Amino acid sequence: MLPFVEYAAKGEHTASIIWLHGLGDSGEGFLPIAQELKLPDDLGVRFIFPHAPEQAVTINGGMVMRAWYDIKSLDLDNRADESGVKASAKAVEALIQAELDKGIAGERIILAGFSQGGVIALHLAPRLAFKVGGVMALSTYMCAPQKLVDEAVQPDLNIFMAHGSHDPVVSMSAGQLARDTLQHQGYQVSWQDYPMEHQVCYEELVAIREWLMATLS
Template sequence: MCGNNMSVPLLAEAVTVSGTQKETAAVRGRGGEGREANMVHGWADAMTSIRLPYVKYICPHAPRIPVTLNMKMTMPSWFDLMGLSPDSPEDEAGIKKAAENIKAIIDHEAKNGIPANRVILGGFSQGGALSLYTALTCQQQLAGVVALSCWLPLHKTFPQAASGSANKDIPILQCHGDMDPMIPVQFGAMTAEKLKTIVTPQKLTFRTYPGLMHSSCPQEMSAVKEFIEKQLPRI
C-alpha cells in the first residue's frame, strides 16, 4: 500500500513505513478515536519497531467529523461515536462508508502488486473496530486482522452481515488491557465470543494484558509481530 495516489483519498495523507526489500505484503494500521493524529504516528512508530523488510505498513489519517461523544466537536474519527458500550447507538452509515474506503485501498494495492490475501488489516481502538468490520464484510480473502483494545461495530447485524464475506476462516489476533477504562476488557471478551460465531473459533486468539489501560505494551507488540510473521511469511 502506498500513500501517494490521490485517486484514493485516504492514501493521500497516510503515514507509510516502506519495506527495505521488495514489498510482497502490506499491513494497514489505524489509530483510535480522538487522538487520531498522534495515534497514527504512534502506530507507525510501533510498526517500525517490529517491521519486516518485505512488508509495507500504511497508517492513514481518519477524516475530521463532528463526534457526538465529544459534544459534536469536529475531530479525527472514522465514524461518529455515540457511546462506548455494547448497547450504545451506532453510526451505521458512517461505519459502512469507512469500511468501503478501506476496501478501496485494498483494491488499489491489488492493482499495484500486493494481492488481498497478502494484506492484514489492523488497528487500535476505533481503528481496530473498523478493521474487524471491514474484514468480516469483505468479499476478498485477507491474510488476517489485528484488533487491539476494540470492539465489533454493528455487532447485532452479525453473523448475517458476514454472509457474503470471504473471511469466515480469517486468523484474528485480538488483544486488550485488563484495566482499560475506556473500552472495558469485558467488552473485549464479549466481542471475542461474538467473533467465534462468525469465524472459525480456532482462528481467533484473544489475549489480555494485566495492568494495561487503553494503550499498548511491548509484550502486545511482540505478539503482533509474531502474528504478522505467521500470516505473511516471506515469499
C-alpha cells in the same frame, strides 16, 4: 482516497499492513511501531497508516477531531454510529484495492486497527468479497455484532485480538464479546490480554510480531 503516512518496505514490496488509529489520533500515532516491530526485510512489508476524516464527535461535546465514526453514547449497543462505520469501511476498502492493484495478493494484506480503528477492521474484513491475510484488532469492540451472521461473506479469517484488563475506555468485556461473536461465526481468533489500560504494551508488541511473522512467512 484516504490520506496516509507510510513506512516503506525494505527490499521488494510483497506484503502490506494497513493500520487504523483510534479516536482523535492520526496515522502518525502508530507510525513508530513499524520500526519497533523489527520485521525481517525479506518479508517485504509496507505499512500504511491512514488518517481518519475530521468530524464532530457527540460525546466530546461536538468537538471536531479525527474519527472513523461518531460516538453518540457510551452504551455498547449504540456506541458505534453504524452509518459512519460503513462509510469508513468503504474508504479503507479503497486502500486495500489500491494494494491489490499494485499486485499484492489479498493473503499478503493485513488489516489492523486500534480502538475505533479496530471496529472498522472487524466490520470490514468479514464482509469483503476477497480474503485478506489477517485482521489485527487491538483494544476494540464490534459494531452491530448481531448482524455478522447475516452479513459475513468470508468463511475463514485469521484474527489477532488483544485488550487491556484495566481499560477504562473500552472495557475488556466489550472486546471479549467481539471475540465470542467471531468465534461463534467460526473464525480463528488468537486472544490475549494484559494488565494495562487503553494502550499497547511491550509484551503485546512481541505477540504482534510473532503473529505477523507466522501469518506472512
